[in-house]
Amino acid sequence: MTGEPMTATTTPTAQALMARRRATLGPHSPTFYDEPLHLVSGEGVWLRGADGVDYLDAYNNVPHVGHCNPVVVRAIADQAARLNIHTRYVHEGVVDYAEALLATFAPHLDRVFLTSSGSEANELALRIARQHTGSTGVLVSDFGYHGTTTSLAELTTGLTVQEPLGSHVRALRVPDLATDPRAEEVVLAEALDEARAAVASLVESGHGVSALLFDPLFSTEGLPRVPSGYVKAVVGLVRSAGGLVIADEVQSGFGRTGLRMWGHELFDITPELVTLGKPMGNGHPLGAVVTTGELLEEFGSANLYFNTFAGSPVSAAAGTAVLREMTDRELRTSALKVGDRARVLLEELAADHPCVQAVKGTGLFFGLEFTDPGGKPDAGLTRRVVEDMRRRGVLISRVGRHDNVLKIRPPLVFEHDHLTLLAERLTASLGALEAA
C-alpha cells in the first residue's frame, strides 16, 4: 500500500451497505465521518477502503502491533486449530501469558484476572474495591469513560448515557495547564480543593470511598497536561479515606505513552488495581485486572469468578504474540521517539496556525487543541480537519469536553515516515481550511 493522497468518495456499495446496516444494527450504531468509511483490508498502519483508497491509520489503538500483524495472525490461527477452551481445564498457554504479562508490572502487582473486555475488567475492579473497602463511593474524572455496563454508565460523563451520575460518584474536573493560563500552583491548589471536597462529600454521604478510577492519559477528557503532583495528591486523598486506586490502562497501557509500559508510571503512584483492554490482543477480545495477591485472595475466596471466554488458549496466544512483537520490534522505544518527534512537528504547526491553542498528548497519543479567533473551543474546525484529513487519506478523530482536540493515536508500529506523511497532510489541511 502506498498512501498516495486521493479524494475519497462514498461508493454506491457503501450506501447500500449502510442501508442494510441500519436495518440490522440500527441507525444509532456509531460510525465515523459524515459519510461512513467502508473498509475491506488492512496491513500495518494502512487500511484499504472499498473506494480503492489506502488510508494511513493514525487513529486506531486496538491493532497495536499493526493491522493483520502476521505474528499475531499466525498465533491465533495455529492455536485455534489446536485447542480453544476455557480455564476450568488447565492449559500451558494461559499460564505462560499470565507470567509474561505480570513481568511487565511492579512486583506488588503479581496476580491477574483475565476478562473478555475492558468493560468487564473495570466492572471486576470495582467489585473488588467495593468488597475490600465495604464502601461504594467512586471518584472519577469528569468527562471520562470506562465502559458499557450499568455500573460504568453510572460514572460516565464523557458520552451520552441516560443513567444519571450515581449518588455514590463524584466526577473531578481534571486541570489542564495546556489551556489554563493561570500559574501551575494556583491551578493545582484549586483542583486539590475540589478533590478534597469530593472525598469529604462521599464520606459525609455515607457512601465512603471505594476507589479512584482513572485513565492515566485522561484520553476522553482531551489529554490535559495535569499539574505535577496532582495525581499523586488525589491518590493520597483517596488512600486517606480508605479507598483503592484503579488505573484504567485500556487506552494508556502497553507502551502507548512511550518507553514506559503503563500509563500510571507517569506518576509516582502504585495502584492496587490495573485494568487492561483494547490493544491487549491486537483486536482479539481480551482484557484483564492486574492486582495484588492479597486482593485476589480476598475476592477470589469469597466469590466464584469464572469468565467463559477469558484466558482461552487462543486469547493467550494473541496476547503473547502482542508482547513478543512489542519486544522484538522495540515498539516502546519507537513510541517514545516517534511521539517526541510528533510533538516537535505539531509545535511547528502550532506556531504557524493561530487556531491551534495547544499541542496535547504523551507518547504515541497526541493532538492539537483548536480555538476560534475569540479564544473559544472550535469544535467545528476540529470536525472539518478530521473530515478533510480523511479526504487526504489519513484517519484521525477528535476528543475532549469541547470536541476540539484532534485524537491521533496510531498503531504502535507507526514510524517516522508515517509521521512525516501525517504532518504534511495536516499542514496542507490546515492551510486549505484557513484559506476556505
Add this chain to the structure above:
Amino acid sequence: MTGEPMTATTTPTAQALMARRRATLGPHSPTFYDEPLHLVSGEGVWLRGADGVDYLDAYNNVPHVGHCNPVVVRAIADQAARLNIHTRYVHEGVVDYAEALLATFAPHLDRVFLTSSGSEANELALRIARQHTGSTGVLVSDFGYHGTTTSLAELTTGLTVQEPLGSHVRALRVPDLATDPRAEEVVLAEALDEARAAVASLVESGHGVSALLFDPLFSTEGLPRVPSGYVKAVVGLVRSAGGLVIADEVQSGFGRTGLRMWGHELFDITPELVTLGKPMGNGHPLGAVVTTGELLEEFGSANLYFNTFAGSPVSAAAGTAVLREMTDRELRTSALKVGDRARVLLEELAADHPCVQAVKGTGLFFGLEFTDPGGKPDAGLTRRVVEDMRRRGVLISRVGRHDNVLKIRPPLVFEHDHLTLLAERLTASLGALEAA
C-alpha cells in the same frame, strides 16, 4: 482420536503447571476435578490431555460445532489476515452476519446489538429494560446465573458472590415436576402464587418491574421440568406489571434444545429481548442482544452504545461460520435425535439404578438427578460419578441447587456413536460406584 478408556493420572507436568497457575491466576480460579485436567488439543468431540488420554467431551457447549472446527478456524484465520476493526467503520461481514442471525428469530426481533460476551449482553438488556420501563425491579429464577458484573451479581443466587440479592430483585423458585411428587396443577398453582407475590412485592416496594430475566432451560437451576403454562403465566404477570421479557439464550440457544433454534420457543411466548453468548462464535468471544426496532430506537437514540471488540469482521466471520456449519450439518435435527435417544438410554439406566431420581433435560442438554437411599439429594455420589467418568475418559459435570444433577451438554456434533460410548461408560461407572 479413538476414545479408548484409560486411567487418567495427573502428570508431574500438570502439577508443576498448576503451581505456576496458582502463582499468577491465583488459587481460586476455578478448575474441574479433584486433580485438574491439563489439555493440549481438541478435535470435534474429543479433547486430548497432556496425559495422552483422548477424552470424549460430553460437557462443553462453547465449541458448539466441534473443537477446532476447520470451517470456523479457517474463517477466523482468513479474516484475521485480511482485516479486523471495530464498527465505527463499515464492513460487509458484520452486516451479513447480523442478517443471517436475525433471520433465525421471529419477525418482531429484527435488530441486534453485538457484544463481546453473554455478561455484556445481559448487562445491556437490563439497561434497555430499565430505561424503557422506568422501573428497576427484576424477576429471576432462584439459583440462576447470568454473568460476572455487579448488576448481574446482584441477581445471582446460583453461585457464590458477596453482593447481597438486590432489594430490586425477586428470585422465584422454579417448580420441577421431575422431583416434585405432587399433582401438576398443585405445583403450578403454588409457583404462580409465588410469582404473583413477587411481582406485587416489587410494585409495592416502588421498584416496579423492569424485566423478567430467565434461561429457558433453567440450566444452573438443574434442568427442572416446569409445569405446562408456567413460563407463559409468569410472562403474563410480568407484562401486566409493565415489565419486559429477556430470554437468556446463552446456554439454551443455537439449537441446543433440539430442532428449535431458541430455547424460548419451548414456550408460547415472545420475548422483547434475547441475549446470546457462549456457543455463538465457537469459542471466539461473541455475544448479542436481539431486540425489536422500537426498543433499539429508544435506547440507541438516548445512549451512545459502542462496544470496541463487538461486531469486528473476525467475530462476524466466526459467527457466520457457526451458523453455516449448523445448517450444512443439520445440527439442530441431530441435537433432537441424539438428545431423544439420550433420554431413552438414561431412562434405561434410571430403571436399573435406584439412585437415579429423575432423567433431566431437553435436546442435547441432559443429565441424571441422584438421591440417596433416604430420598435426599446425593451430591457426593454425583461428584463421584463425574470424577469416575473422567477416569473412564468422558468429561461431564454437575449442576443444580443440590449439586446432584449430572450436566451433560456436549458440542452439537455429538453423534449416536458418541452417545453409545457415553452410555456404556456411565453404566459401568454407576455399576462400579454401587459395588464400591
